[in-house]
Amino acid sequence: MASPIRILLAKVGLDGHDRGVKVVARALRDAGMDVIYSGLHRTPDEVVTAAIQEDVDVLGVSLLSGVQMTVFPKIFARLKQEGANDMIVVAGGVMPDEDVVALKKMGVSEVLLQDTPPEKIVSRLRELVAQRGAR
């Protein structure tokens, strides 16, 4: 049997809105994934370091403070610096459409907006990990 998908869910910056990230954490855990949650108020460097140390398949970053266009470039720069280019990065939260497009261009594999059904998040992450293939 394949080992379960490992995911780090993270809150970056000063934003304290954690309703969504906790719902997602629980849905993924109920779906049999290994879920690590960073807790609040982390820096981009901290979450990338944790993602690499924990050897996760997916790094999910939740933001409801509008700072996505500051945070994600820092995350990708750090991932590149660490040579972790195969990390699947997913964003979640409240953001305008133009940022969704820009984030995908930057390398974010999926942007999960508010009210995305938990089942859909589970299946989308499984799909992304399957597409990436074994490491």
Added chain:
Amino acid sequence: MNQMVDPKSLEKVAEEVADWERTEVAAFLRKQRERREQFFTTGDIPVKRVYTAADVAHIPLEDIGLPGRFPFTRGPYPTMYRSRHWTMRQIAGFGTGEDTNKRFKYLIKQGQTGLSTDFDMPTLMGYDSDDPMSDGEVGREGVAIDTLADMEALYDGIDLENISVSMTINPSAWILLAMYIANAKKRGLDLHKLSGTIQADILKEYMAQKEYCFPIANSVRIVRDCITYCAEHTRRYNPINISGYHISEAGASPLQEAAFTLANGIVYVEEVLKTGMEVDKFAPRLAFYFVSQGDFFEEIAKFRAARRVWAKIMKTRFGAKNPDSMRLRFHCQTAAATLTKPQYQINIVRTALQALSAVLGGCQSLHTNGYDEAFAIPTEEAMRMALRTQQIIAEEINVSNVVDPIGGSYFVENLTSEYEKRILEILDYVDANGGTIKLIEEGWFQKQIADFAYEIALRKQTGEKPVIGVNRFADEDEIHDIETHPYDPKTAERQIARTKRVRATRDAAKHATLMERLVATARDDRQNILPVTIEAVENGATMGEIVGALKKLWGTYRETPVF
């Protein structure tokens, strides 16, 4: 048994209901089933097919009472909106003080009657705009305030003796209060004429919104200091807004929102009483803040029950004598978490209905959300639409001509009393298990909130909880045609320039002395931290410097997340 129905007619009512169930209802159900086996409120309280006089017979008539009279179920004031409409208080905040000042003046011109200020994340969390933690966040989701100079720009040209100003801020609230007072002094205003509020409800931060700087005990002491300071120096100012809104937005049920908020209120009263201040000296200025969610009648019952329970707590638990101490007054905001990105225009309808339940529930001030808030912070146009929604409710549809028009509704009176009972059960549980602060430390409230949030997410997924445009009547091909609030990329630069100028031009020796005095005052929790903070900000101390110095003394807070 109350006097709404006399016992004889009550028996007749019960008989008639039973007969009706056997005949009309049974016959109809054979032709057409009901949509569900059982119906519940959003907060999971079962509701019956119909309510009659029999369902209110157990309610003591004096619990329903009259508006402006204990226990205030029907409203805090005897004439309510017949005298004056609720304060229309649209929140605003972005960029620098000057940017938000322009929005305030626009809103006042549009007929808004109170101000409400949203601060950016660094300000909310006690960081200066040039702190590395503030990168990307300066002026983005609210206005950036580092120094008194920013505060002066924010309220420039606004008549602070005649318009009430709310500041949505918590762990660093006392610093903004200090700046607000310093600004008023500088302008030569009468401090006893200042009206408005800082939110300063730190306990719900640990429960729900998660904006905090210091450990719980130190934070609660600051709240206490704000309450006692205002009781002496700014008699019309509300030093706290005890808030359920964020508890609800974090996922709590309406019942949990009401109960947890009142639990927090009890802690603040207890803390101030420990200083020896009489309850009637400060309790009249304790203000509340609730959400108006989507379940129309449940929300009305929630507001009415919260007023009744608080009145009884103040009278019996704390021995208040002044009715003002028992009179729960609240600000209300429609529920941001119910707004959808798909078919975003329909958010106007959601907001209007939520606003109507706030008004029928007797709110004292109201913010209606912008239709575009599932995208970003609202545009001027979205705020104008939201304000017009309130104005229609106030002026076109006559709901404000009668006080508590829902009073006496069999259903709502029954639900109000059910709410009272269930709120008291939760408060008893909290008391029996070591009190609010202990249960926050144990993550009990956080777990309750997370559980309900998860439950709601699953109900939306199955469609059990319909959300129009999302799980009902969704439009897959929708393209959003919307212009969202623009963020000026030069905001941080403009903001930081002023902060640096203030630091460079202030009296450095005096600053050092004041910061030492601040820390010494903080160390001795019998002292009030406000006076020295006012002096420090008058001399140009920044928010980040003040919070930083106290973090060194008190430490910070990191929660163990529960989900």
